[in-house]
Amino acid sequence: MWRILRQIARHGICSEAAPACSDDLREQGDAIQHELLAILGQALAIRQVDAGSCNGCELEINALNNPYTNLEGLGIKFVASPRHADLLLVTGPVTRNMAEALRRTYDATPAPKLVVAVGDCGCDGGIFGESYATCGRVANVIPVDVAVPGCPPPPLEILRGILTAVRRCRAPSA
Known part of the structure; x- marks a missing residue:
C-alpha cells in the first residue's frame, strides 16, 4: 500500500487525455442532439438488448453515456424494462x-415501438451469419426500423440511427 502511495506522490495521478475531436464532428454531434430534442420534446426511453453479440457494440453504446456524448443530457435514458421503453x-x-426472449421483449414494448439494429451482426448476421446456433440478423426475428452498420459503429453513428428512427416515427403525425 505504501509503495503505491509513494508512486502516486512521485508521478502524480495519470489519466488519459480527452479524445481528439474535430470541430466538424463536434458540430455534427451537437446538431443531432438539438434535432433529437426538437423532435422529442420529452424523454426517450431505450431498452438495450444483447441478442448474442461480442460486446463490441455494447462498449460503443456505453460511450453514449460518457461526458463527451452526454445522452442523458438530451433526455434520452436507458431503462431496465421493455414496458417502459420507446425504442429497442x-x-x-x-x-x-x-430468439424467443427477443420476441417477448418486443411484444412487451408499448406501441409505437421502434427497433434499431446496431452493428454488422445485428444488420446482416456479421461474421456469424445464419447457422445452427444463430437466426442471423435481428430482422429475421422482429421488425427493424433502422439498421446501423459497423463493427462496431461509433457512438455518433448510433446516435444518428436513433435520430433516424425517431424521425420516421414522428413524421406521420406531423
Whole structure:
C-alpha cells in the first residue's frame, strides 16, 4: 500500500487525455442532439438488448453515456424494462436461445415501438451469419426500423440511427 502511495506522490495521478475531436464532428454531434430534442420534446426511453453479440457494440453504446456524448443530457435514458421503453436497441446476431426472449421483449414494448439494429451482426448476421446456433440478423426475428452498420459503429453513428428512427416515427403525425 505504501509503495503505491509513494508512486502516486512521485508521478502524480495519470489519466488519459480527452479524445481528439474535430470541430466538424463536434458540430455534427451537437446538431443531432438539438434535432433529437426538437423532435422529442420529452424523454426517450431505450431498452438495450444483447441478442448474442461480442460486446463490441455494447462498449460503443456505453460511450453514449460518457461526458463527451452526454445522452442523458438530451433526455434520452436507458431503462431496465421493455414496458417502459420507446425504442429497442438490439445488438448481435440473434442466437437461437435468445430468439424467443427477443420476441417477448418486443411484444412487451408499448406501441409505437421502434427497433434499431446496431452493428454488422445485428444488420446482416456479421461474421456469424445464419447457422445452427444463430437466426442471423435481428430482422429475421422482429421488425427493424433502422439498421446501423459497423463493427462496431461509433457512438455518433448510433446516435444518428436513433435520430433516424425517431424521425420516421414522428413524421406521420406531423
